[in-house]
Structures are given as C-alpha cells and as structure tokens.
Amino acid sequence: MSQDTVGILLNSSMYRGIPTRRTGQEWIAGYEETAREFGLTPLFLRLGGIDPAGDSCVAYVYNGIEYVEQRLPLPSVLHNRAFYPRLAAQKKLQSLNDRGFTIFNAHNRYGKDYIHRLLWNAPHLRAYLPAAMPLTSESLRRMMSRHPDLILKPIRGSVGHGVMRLRYTSSCGWELTYASPIGKQRWKTVRLQRGELPSWTRRMLRRTPYLVQERIPLAEFEQRPIDLRITVQRGGGGEWGVTGRFAKVAAAGSFVCNIAKGGEALPAEELLAKALPERIVPSALAHVENLALEISRHLGNRLPHLADLGLDIGLTASGRPYFIECNGRDQRYGFRKAGMPETWKDSYRQPMAYARYLLEQPARRPVSPKRASE
Numbered sequence: 001m002s003q004d005t006v007g008i009l010l011n012s013s014m015y016r017g018i019p020t021r022r023t024g025q026e027w028i029a030g031y032e033e034t035a036r037e038f039g040l041t042p043l044f045l046r047l048g049g050i051d052p053a054g055d056s057c058v059a060y061v062y063n064g065i066e067y068v069e070q071r072l073p074l075p076s077v078l079h080n081r082a083f084y085p086r087l088a089a090q091k092k093l094q095s096l097n098d099r100g101f102t103i104f105n106a107h108n109r110y111g112k113d114y115i116h117r118l119l120w121n122a123p124h125l126r127a128y129l130p131a132a133m134p135l136t137s138e139s140l141r142r143m144m145s146r147h148p149d150l151i152l153k154p155i156r157g158s159v160g161h162g163v164m165r166l167r168y169t170s171s172c173g174w175e176l177t178y179a180s181p182i183g184k185q186r187w188k189t190v191r192l193q194r195g196e197l198p199s200w201t202r203r204m205l206r207r208t209p210y211l212v213q214e215r216i217p218l219a220e221f222e223q224r225p226i227d228l229r230i231t232v233q234r235g236g237g238g239e240w241g242v243t244g245r246f247a248k249v250a251a252a253g254s255f256v257c258n259i260a261k262g263g264e265a266l267p268a269e270e271l272l273a274k275a276l277p278e279r280i281v282p283s284a285l286a287h288v289e290n291l292a293l294e295i296s297r298h299l300g301n302r303l304p305h306l307a308d309l310g311l312d313i314g315l316t317a318s319g320r321p322y323f324i325e326c327n328g329r330d331q332r333y334g335f336r337k338a339g340m341p342e343t344w345k346d347s348y349r350q351p352m353a354y355a356r357y358l359l360e361q362p363a364r365r366p367v368s369p370k371r372a373s374e
Contacts, residue, residue: 005042006035006040008078009080010045015046018044030344076359077355080103084106097305102305111209112325113155119299129322131143135211140197149165151163166212175192176192186262228315231245
C-alpha cells in the first residue's frame with residue numbers, strides 16, 4: 001500500500017476538521033478525486049502524527065463512506081500544505097528528508113525580502129521587479145526620495161494583512177493609508193507631519209519586519225486596480241507548467257487586490273478585455289505566463305523541493321508585467337470564485353501527478369533512524 005499512497009500534510013486545525021468536512025478553503029475531495037487518476041490513495045496527516053521513529057503515521061483515510069483514522073506506513077512522498085514556523089518542526093522535516101522521504105513544498109513561506117533578493121540576482125528578471133528594500137528609517141527615506149507611491153507590507157505576511165500605502169500628492173504631501181482597526185470605514189488615510197510616519201506605525205514597524213516596495217501603476221477597471229494570480233506547478237513530467245490564471249480586482253476604494261480583503265476574482269481574459277486595449281490582451285497574457293514560468297524555474301533551482309506556487313503579477317495600462325509577490329501555499333480557491341471549476345480541480349491534479357512522478361523515480365529509499373546512524 002505504501003508505494004501507492006501520498007501524504008498530504010495539514011495544519012492541526014484543518015486535520016481535525018476532516019471528519020466533518022470542515023477544512024476551510026482546502027478541498028479535501030479534490031485530492032481524493034485527482035489522486036485516483038494516478039493510482040494513488042491520499043493519506044491526510046499532521047506532522048505530529050508521524051511517530052518518532054518516522055516509519056508510521058496516524059492519518060485520515062477515506063473508506064468510501066467516511067474518513068477514518070488509522071495507523072499506516074508513512075508514505076515516501078508527501079505534499080506539504082501546512083506552515084511550520086517553529087524550529088522543532090523544521091528539524092523534523094529535515095530529518096525525514098535526510099532519511100529519504102520526499103516532502104515537496106516542505107518550506108512554503110519565505111520572506112518577501114529573500115524572494116526579491118533571489119530574483120534580483122537574476123539579470124533577466126530584474127527589469128520585472130519593483131524597487132524594494134527591507135524597511136528601516138534610512139531605506140524608507142531613500143525610497144520616498146525616489147518614488148512618489150510606495151507599498152509597505154509585512155515581510156512574512158499573507159492575504160493582504162498589514163499592507164499600507166504611502167503616497168505623495170502635490171496638494172496634500174505624503175499620506176499613509178491603512179486598514180482601520182475599528183469602525184465601519186475600511187481604509188483610513190492620515191497626512192504625515194514633516195514627512196514622518198505616525199508614532200503608532202513606527203512602534204509597529206519596530207516589532208514586525210516590513211518591506212517597502214515601489215507601487216507599480218496597475219491597470220484598473222472602474223478605478224479599481226487589477227493584478228493576476230498565476231498558479232505554476234510541477235506535474236507528471238516533473239517540469240514547471242502554468243496550471244491556470246485568474247484576475248483579481250480590488251474592492252471599490254481599496255488599493256489591494258487580495259480576495260481576503262474584498263477583492264473579486266474573474267477570468268483573466270474577461271477582466272483584462274475591459275481594462276486594457278483589446279488588441280494587446282493576448283500578448284500581455286503570454287508575457288505574464290512566460291514571466292511566471294521563468295520566475296518559478298529560477299526559484300525552483302534555488303529552493304529545495306519547490307513544486308507549487310501562486311504568483312501575483314501586476315500589469316500596467318500598457319500591458320507591461322511586474323512581479324508583485326510569491327505565495328508558497330497557493331490557496332487555489334480563487335479559481336472556484338472566478339467560475340473556473342475545471343482549473344480549480346486541475347490545481348489539485350498537478351501535485352498528485354507530480355507525486356506519482358516522484359514515486360516512479362529511482363530515488364533514495366527511506367531508511368530507519370537506526371540504519372541512518374550506522
């Protein structure tokens with residue numbers, strides 16, 4: 001059985017929701033349906049459910065009627081869909097890797113500054129990157145002297161939490177826009193005094209590492225900025241491919257396109273036809289897909305076992321693409337919200353195809369801790 005199983009590593013809260021099908025945005029049935037196409041049985045498990053010896057695990061398995069918890073041999077290939085910020089968890093993952101288990105996307109949350117640095121070091125990608133620096137008092141002053149529109153974002157944040165906009169206008173000077181923590185107003189804008197951030201902002205930035213990034217003048221629909229989510233994955237041949245794409249348009253009055261922040265997901269061609277000159281839409285989308293593939297290949301050559309990415313890429317009004325950020329745990333549900341169910345399913349199919357590919361490689365066989373130490 002172990003040769004035909006694939007492990008799906010989940011966070012504990014999601015794991016507990018499997019019997020009642022309460023797994024948030026993770027489509028458990030999608031793994032079941034697509035894994036069968038490749039002769040695989042998915043085992044849903046937590047890192048804590050792997051026994052200390054690393055030979056077996058407690059996992060949920062679907063028996064055709066319901067999910068039941070069983071102790072089973074640990075699959076030799078695992079697809080990670082959990083975050084592991086703690087050092088002890090990272091050491092356990094590394095130990096499994098050292099013993100011959102393959103965990104793809106084991107590390108799926110890299111700092112935005114680190115990803116920017118990796119891409120900046122590639123001359124052929126540099127022109128597609130907004131200027132960006134880890135935020136310090138000095139770097140902020142430097143960026144404000146060079147760019148009139150900036151985005152401040154947590155280096156390790158996700159889904160748009162904590163993102164702020166710093167913009168200069170001739171009538172008002174520098175203004176900071178941020179999510180209001182209270183009241184019904186979604187965004188609040190304050191004018192900077194003497195070009196200095198508010199004291200509460202400076203205190204927060206001392207606690208939380210931020211990136212300051214040039215804001216690209218994104219194409220807009222009804223005065224709402226647009227960006228694209230490109231899902232890029234390794235599949236049955238082991239190579240990177242674009243699984244799908246959709247467009248995100250910000251909520252009215254917002255500057256972030258994240259769906260979790262009120263953004264709307266739509267098929268890319270449909271939205272871009274309304275935001276760009278129709279004649280340039282095909283070439284702009286082709287440019288975006290080529291860029292997404294180049295970025296994924298470059299990162300995949302430098303980050304171990306990377307296989308599943310969601311890239312946010314912006315377009316200017318002329319169709320010029322710019323890399324915004326990289327998501328190591330693509331949420332995928334945007335395809336469903338955009339009315340693209342087959343592409344949504346394919347975003348689950350490709351990791352299962354890649355798992356089958358890995359199982360068929362003449363790779364190292366997992367060994368017990370005792371044998372590994374001999």
